[in-house]
Amino acid sequence: MDEEGKSLLEELQAEIKLRTGKKVTQQEIMTSLLKDAHESKSEVVDSFRESTVPLSEEEREAFHSGMFSSGVETDEDDIDDILYG
Incomplete structure (x- = not known):
């Protein structure tokens, strides 16, 4: 394990x-993490695939096709109120 991995493990332990x-x-x-990773193997495998960034125009259009404007402007305070009450 490299130094970055060791450091991350120590932070998690703390x-x-x-x-x-x-x-x-x-x-x-490590055993707990491996058990969790084993349960979601496809996600772990996919994390090692090459990324397709930037997105193709088709992928960008597919992403934006479900977006719509509610007509309400939302700021950080609104988001905090929704998330944290």
Whole structure:
């Protein structure tokens, strides 16, 4: 594992300890992550595919075809109120 991976694992380990109060080993974290990845294999495999960015014109049109304007302007405060009450 490279240094970036080790650092990310250590950060995750610290976050688990902070939020749960439980000390877990890096091995336990890796096992849990692998079990989760195994359950969503296709997503993991797809994450290694080459990206198609920028999108083709056809893909861009398909993305925008479902968009519409509600006529209401939304700002950051509105979004915060909706998400956090």
